Amino acid sequence: MTVFTSPHTDRELVGRDARIRPVTELASRLRKELEGDVLFDEASRGRYSTDASIYQVTPFGVVIPRHQRDLALAVDIARDAGVPVLPRGGGTSQCGQTVGEALVIDVSRSLNGVIEFDPDARTVVVEPGIVLDHLNAWLKPHGLWYPVDVSTSAQCTLGGMAGNNSCGSRSIHYGNMVHNVLGVDVLMADGGEARFGFVDELTAGSRESRIAEAVRRIAEREQQRIREHYPKLTRRVAGYNLDIFDCQNPLPYDSDGRANLAHLLIGSEGSLAVTQRITLKLSPLPEHKVLGVVNFPTFYQAMDMTQHIVTLAPTAVELVDRTMIELALENPSFRPVIETALIGRPDAVLLVEFAGPDREALIRDLARLNELMGELGLPGSVVDMAEAKSQKALWDVRKAGLNIMMSMKGNGKPVSFIEDCAVPLEHLAAYTDRLTEVFHRHGTEGTWYAHASVGTLHVRPILDMRSGGAEKMRAIAEEAAALVREYKGAYSGEHGDGICRGEWVAWQFGDAINDAFREVKGLFDPDNLMNPGKIVDTPKMDDNRLFRFPTEYQTIPLTPVLDWSPWNVTRDPLTGEQSAPGTGVDTTGGLASAVEMCNNNGHCRKFDAGTMCPSYRITRDEKHLTRGRANTLRLVLSGQLGREGLAGDEVKEALDLCVSCKGCKRDCPTGVDMARIKIEARAARVARDGVALRERLVADLPRMAPTLKRLAPITRLVDGLPWLARPLKRYLGLAEARELPLVTDNYLARASSLQTQASSSQGDAAGGKTELPEVVLFVDTFNNYMEGTNAEAAHRVLEAAGYRVILSRGADKRPLCCGRTYLSAGQVDRARAEAERTLATLMPYVERGAAVVGLEPSCLLTMRDEFLGYGLGEPARKLAEACLLFEEFLVREQEAGRLALALKPLPQPKALLHGHCHQKAFDALRPVEKVLSWIPGLEVETINSSCCGMAGSFGYEREHYEASIQMAEAALLPAVRSAGEALIVADGTSCRHQIKDGTEREAEHVVQLLSRALA
Incomplete structure (x- = not known):
């Protein structure tokens, strides 16, 4: 057997040529024997060469097992080939745990089930690929949850959490992953299955019992060193948990002090075995929660006062620093949330949560927090949040903290390598103060957030890893390590060791314990085939060969068509x-x-x-x-x-x-x-x-529309003759199941009297005056030629609200166009030309202060977004600011006290609303909900849907039809089918077509409801 050892150990690396044939044979056998996906192409291997760390190591290949048999076969086949295996869940590890020269086994797609559940015992057995949020959603009806609530709960898997010994925001109350795992079923390196749990329950003479006894002997031999070198903190996740056998351990992993061998595997980063199933200990869902947001004028005060706040027994105390506050304020999704929590311009805030069965007691806890802050010299510094919705919104911002930090543009990014150092709370302020000085000495700044309650702050120095960043990283790490040791802290407090902290395991625990870790590794994995290079025999954190952006990194020369x-x-x-x-x-x-x-x-x-x-x-x-x-x-x-x-x-x-x-x-x-x-x-x-025929037809739709209107009878005839329609659609690459959209209208042309008014108003643009406030109604291709009644209804509503409506065409008398169809066909020059034509026509009105209001989200928002990427300068920016979707305009005018729109009830009491993707992207769905709420007696329910799947021409394309329908069936179409007599509302043309094709229900634009509701 040829053993492919890790290139990052001291052993010889087998040459690349020597690997090619065995790896090819490995791929062939895997494809032959497994039912799941086997990916050995260069692109797939590249996609799995990274995780959320700064590292990139290309794997030999990737396996996505369909079931447990596939998982076992993959381990067996890899062992026979001498290729290491690397189990992977969500790939969200921040230290490089899930990258390596190995066969990556992605368990997240299929190995994600709930196997057993005992609500009375409060236990559940799950497969390693299940996502934490999915598990908690499954448990919620039973009043239970798994409380290790990490910030990546929407994407991280329980297997990955076990591998890293994850902790979460509420670990001060619930503990870490290791405190909430009862047992683990694994595949050993030799292919055998094993179940590790409480040592006193292991079968005498079994493999598990023999391993437990061997580990016990190692632990007893090193007992004194373990007591001396293991940090006395809840937040320490480095190395292997050899202290499970120490009855004097101040942080017992089980409440009754029983040793559990499963806890040795928690935090082992896949270096000991491959997880099949995990038995978890559950907790009751908190009946009530309240949140106090403490605003601090200085960061130091926030750190110094945390030790006093935790005496109130909160379930969480989380930090958000000034950098994160500013970045959140720049994000349109987070800004309105973070603003509600601020008093002035604090340098930091602490989110202090209390939870329990008695709401009145929690309100008293908030009062005690306010009193405490007054005693500490900061009266009036707490924003009380007792309402669940506002609490969740703020926690969502905090959970997005890492990604918010990473939203900085440019080469310098916050880099993860010392971010999880934990120190006792009495030293937290001094530690953060001195570490900030370290950053400044090296010409950088750090971003701080996360778990103040347990002395673990995520801190990421801003470094350019392609220009001197590696040298600074090493220097900062060494100085930070010295501070951690001085304050008797833990160098790795949450996110594990991986590559960036693996070399510091020996530093933290000493050579003797590190050798003991190597012995443990040998007991489980004598051939070093389980995620080698993690925990023991690790690479240097600053090995340039492992970086995602090595110092010689440079992009290929390219002249983009958009402005970046x-x-x-x-x-x-x-x-x-x-x-x-x-x-x-x-x-x-x-x-x-x-x-x-x-x-x-x-x-x-x-x-x-x-x-x-x-x-x-x-x-x-x-x-x-x-x-x-x-x-x-x-x-x-x-x-x-x-x-x-x-x-x-x-x-x-x-x-x-x-x-x-x-x-x-x-x-x-x-x-x-x-x-x-x-x-x-x-x-x-x-x-x-070049451009294919189908793409040319889509791209030129705005120009061809008048001709297609004349050909509408023929189009309708063709669709009614399957023997003719099917071969024509096949030739054009269109889905046979789709009806071709018909061009049957030309609203701008038939509104001749309005066109005369528009012409005179263009004269006004040169300096004329009008008594009524002006608004430009941007009539897009779809609402002009296909559904002109929408433009007509919008015109009627705007006039009823007291506005003078301008319908503008270009100087060439053609309707204005956003150019999106050209963009979808890759014809950026033609799209830019349409943008220039639109700008030339609309700028006189924009300069005069008129709003440009549109009906089709994808068209109107193209002027707010893509127009800014053409390099058209200040006019494009001004137009973007003037462009509003119909509902956005009405809400703006209503909030300014300028809207006079009298509405009456509709016959239907309920409306089901589907938001266009671009409305959601630009936070423009809430105005739709608000406008609909103005209709007396109308109950509005918004479908919690993703994309409808039509996406312009996407859903018409033969090769994409099935994907289009699957996207719609995920939430949208089932909701419409069960809507009964409710009105179906969707602003997007494509959305309405998808709803019609999938349910035979007619969806309407909001303007139609408003028009019918005019008093």
Whole structure:
């Protein structure tokens, strides 16, 4: 057997040529014997070469097992080939635990079930791939939850949490992962199965019993050193938990002091065995919660007073520092939430939570907190939040803390390597103060947030890892380690060891205990095939060969078609000032830097709410995930993948199911805008291959619409003759099940009297006056030629509200167009030309203060978004500020006291609302809900849906039809089918078509309801 040892140990690395044949044979056997996916192509291996750390190590291949038999077979086949295995869940590890030269086994897609549940005993047995939020949603009806509530709960798996010994915001009350695990079923390195639990329950003479006895002997031999070197803190997760046998352990893992061998595997990072199932200890759901947000004028005060706040027995005390506050205020999703928690401009805030069965007692706890802060010299510093919805919103901002921090543009990023050091609370203020001085000595600043309650603060110095960052990282780590030792803290307090802290295990525990760890590793994994290079025999944290961005990193030369300069900046870590880009790193004009905004934290893997990411929701495939796409693009732009740049097949395949929903633009806390990046990729493909017939037909729809109107009878005839329609649709690449949209109207043309008014108002633009306030109604292609009644209804409502409506055409007398159809076809030059034509027509009204109001979200919001990427300067910015969706305009006018709109009840008492993806991306769905609430007696329910799946032409394309329907069936179509007699409301043209095709129900634009409700 040829053993492929880790290249990061002291042993010889087998040459690449020697590996090719065995790895090829490995892939062949895996494909033959497994039912799950086996991925050995370069792009897939590249997507799994990273996690949320700064490291990148390409695996030999990837297996996605379909069931437990696949998992066992994969381990057996890899062992026979001498190839290491690396189990992986959500891939959200921040220290490099889930990257390595190994066969990666991704358990998140299929091994995610609940196996056993005992509500009386409060235990549950789960597979390792289940996501924490999914488990807690499953447990909620039973009044129970798994309380290790980490910030990545929407995407992290229980197997990964066990591997890292995760902790969470409420560990001060519930403990860490190791305190809440009762047993673990595993596959050993030799293929055998084992179940580890309480040592006194192990069968005498069994394999598990023999291992337990061997580990006990090691622990007893090193008992004195364990007592001396293991930090006396709850938050210490480094090494192996050899202290499980120490009856004098001040932090017992089980309440009755019984030794549990499963706890040895918790925090082992997959280096001992592969997890099959985990038995978890559950807790009752808190009946009530209250939150006090304490505002501090200085960061030091926040740290110093934490030790006093914890005496009130809160369930959580979480820090948000000034940097995170400012970044949250810049995010449209977080700004309204964080503003409610602030008193003036605090330098830091602490989120102090109390939970329990008695709400009145919790209110008294809040009062005690207020009293305490007054006694400490900060009276009136607490914002009380007793309402559950506002608490959840603020906790969501805190949970997004890491990604908010990573939203800084430019090469300098907050880097994870000392972020989880834990110190006793009495030293917390001094530690943070002195560590800040360390940062300043090295010319940088740190960002602070997280678990003040247990002395673990996530701190990330801002470093440019492509320009001197590695040297600073090493120097800062050494000085931080000295401080941790001085304050008797733990160097690794939450996120594990991995690569960035693995070498510090020996420093923390000493050589003798480190040798004991190596003995434990040998008991479980004598051939070093279980995630080698973790915990023991680890690489150096600053080994340049392992970095995702090595010092020689440089992008391929590329001239983008859009303006990416806002991303092509450098930021002074101390002052925050931005300057011109650095030297020769990003040669794509900022496009690569925009791609690199993805920090791999996997927030896009969520399923619970929001839009992102519809293609991943139906495939659960890393390739069709925002993170997977970003990694593909990063590898391509850096010359590590493919030879054709953005025009290559790797990019085309990764973006194939991207519906340009812009969900990532809003839901991704770092603002990765994959829809905009896709425009670049499509343009590159078109520049090389030209535009196909189907894409030309879509792109030219606005220009062809008048002709298509005349041909409507023929189109209707063709659709009614299947023997003719099917071959025609096949030829054009269209889905046979779709009816072709008909161009049957031309609202601007038939509203001739209004057109005369519009012409005279264009004369007004030169300086004329009007008594009524003006508003420009932007009538897009779809609501002009296909559903002109919507434009007509909007016109009627605006006039009834007291506005003079302007319907403008371009100087060439053609209707204005946002150019989105050209963008979807990669014809950016033609889209830019439409933007220039639109700007020339609308700017006189904009300069005069008129709003530009649109009905179709994708069209109107193109002027707010894509127009800014054409390099059209100040006019584009002004137009973007003037552009409002119909409902946004009404809400703005109503809040300003300028709207006079009398409405009457409708016959239907209820409306079911589906939000267009772009409405959600621009936080424009709430105005829709508010406007509908103005209709007397109308109950409005918003469907918790992602993308409808139509996405313009996407749902019409033959190869995408099934994916389109799956996206709709995830939530939207079932909700519509069960809506009864309720009105169905959707502003998006594509959304309405999808609803009609999938349910035979007619959905309406909001303007239709308002028009019928006019008093």
